[in-house]
Amino acid sequence: MKIVFFSTKSYDKEYFEKANKEFDFIFIEANLDPITAVVIPDGAVVCCFVNDAINEQVIEVLKSKKVRLIALRCAGFNQVNLEAAAKASIKVVRVPAYSPHAVAEHAVALLLTLNRKTHKAYNRVREGNFSLERMTGFDIFGKTVGVIGTGKIGATFASIMLGFGCRVIAYDPFPNTELTEKGIVYYPLNELLAQSDILSLHCPLTPETHHLIGQEALQHIKPGALLINTSRGALIDTLAAIDALKSHRLGALGIDVYEQEEHLFFQDFSDVIIDDDVISRLMTFPNVLITAHQAFLTSEALEQIALTTLQNIRSFNEGLPLANEVTLNKN
Incomplete structure (x- = not known):
């Protein structure tokens, strides 16, 4: 065959x-x-x-x-x-x-990199700049982490964050009993958004989850929250996220997926002008980190x-x- x-x-x-x-x-x-x-x-x-x-x-x-x-x-x-x-x-x-661990661990990598700015430190040191100005992060220990979608990947991510000493809460129409046994409490979406210092998306893209994090959801998000998406690009309304970043409602954004990624990801555009004004705008934010759908790549x-x-x-x-x-x- x-x-x-x-x-x-x-x-x-x-x-x-x-x-x-x-x-x-x-x-x-x-x-x-x-x-x-x-x-x-x-x-x-x-x-x-x-x-x-x-x-x-x-x-x-x-x-x-x-x-x-x-x-x-x-x-x-x-x-x-x-x-x-x-x-x-x-x-x-x-x-x-x-490998749920591959994707969950990449979500953690995005979180750590955004928070402690290791990607900026790498570039600075290579240029001979050893200044620590504008490099301050925060302790992840003790923070509230909201996990949206608690299938295998979401559950793995939640367990990792418990290991960091975080308070982990979750949203999913079908609660995972293994997580509730670990003390993780499920909340309605808007309540989870309001409580979470860190949010991570781990749900499939369906008509119900399309733009799950859109203009309305972003009004409920805890000011300054850090949002990670390693699931599907269209879970986030990108234009609404840009507005939330501009208004400082959203503290930082780390994405391994993007709404229009089929026109960009897995290809090399380093020598041409990218004909996508939305992702070009995203890349201008110092508090946005984008990887090109590599979370699975182990x-x-x-x-x-x-x-x-x-x-x-x-x-x-x-x-x-x-x-x-x-x-x-x-x-």
């Missing part, structure tokens, strides 16, 4: 080839779209990532290519038109969990992504139940 990978990077090739025993791989660097889809051999499996927009037009091309399976090598599936896939009798599988996570993706495809090929299938009803 042939598997066609889109949005391929060097680490994809390395870890999938290491995990492979029986499949034929075709690696394509370009994103999947109606034009690039024409290279797919008939009957192949298509393997995609977060920035491959699998819309109705792409589904039509896949159907004409007799594609029966889309294997996402990521947890998120909001980039897939599931209704069109179902109508075309194309099944969709994903990797629901690979060797352990990449290994698990490859193993789970290939097992998903193997199960489909052998007619076995698809434990990680994404459907309109199940997800």
Whole structure:
């Protein structure tokens, strides 16, 4: 069976080839779209990532290519038109969990870097500037940390922050009993926003969570709070966040995801002008830290992504139940 990978990077090739025993791989660097889809051999499996927009037009091309399976090598599936896939009798599988520690630890890295300004210290010292002016942070110990979304990643982040000596509170329509047993209390969203010195987002992107942190939510946020997002870009209304930063309502922002990231992330624009005024504005703030969707990027996570993706495809090929299938009803 042939598997066609889109949005391929060097680490994809390395870890999938290491995990492979029986499949034929075709690696394509370009994103999947109606034009690039024409290279797919008939009957192949298509393997995609977060920035491959699998819309109705792409589904039509896949159907004409007799594609029966889309294997996402990521947890998120909001980039897939599931209704069109179902109508075309194309099944969709994903990797629901690979390394919650990878993403949770990156959220902590963003928090620590923003707070203690280690990224600025690195640049200063390399330029011979050993001044400590404007480098003051705060003790994380004893602060109130609000965790929004307490699945595997959110629960891991919450446990890490307990280790820092923080008071951890949470918001999730489905409370995690393991966290309540650790003393973590769940609050309504607006109450959590008002109490939290630090906020971290760990929920999926759904119609209900789209712009969860928008203009209204930011009115409830504790003045000067630090906000971290390693989940999905559109959980935050970026323009509203910019206004909150300008008014000093929001103390700092650390993001590994961005609303319009499919036009930017995983590509090198260092020699061209970035045609995105919103992210360009964000990058002017000294209290904003942006990484390019790298929270997942650990060797352990990449290994698990490859193993789970290939097992998903193997199960489909052998007619076995698809434990990680994404459907309109199940997800």
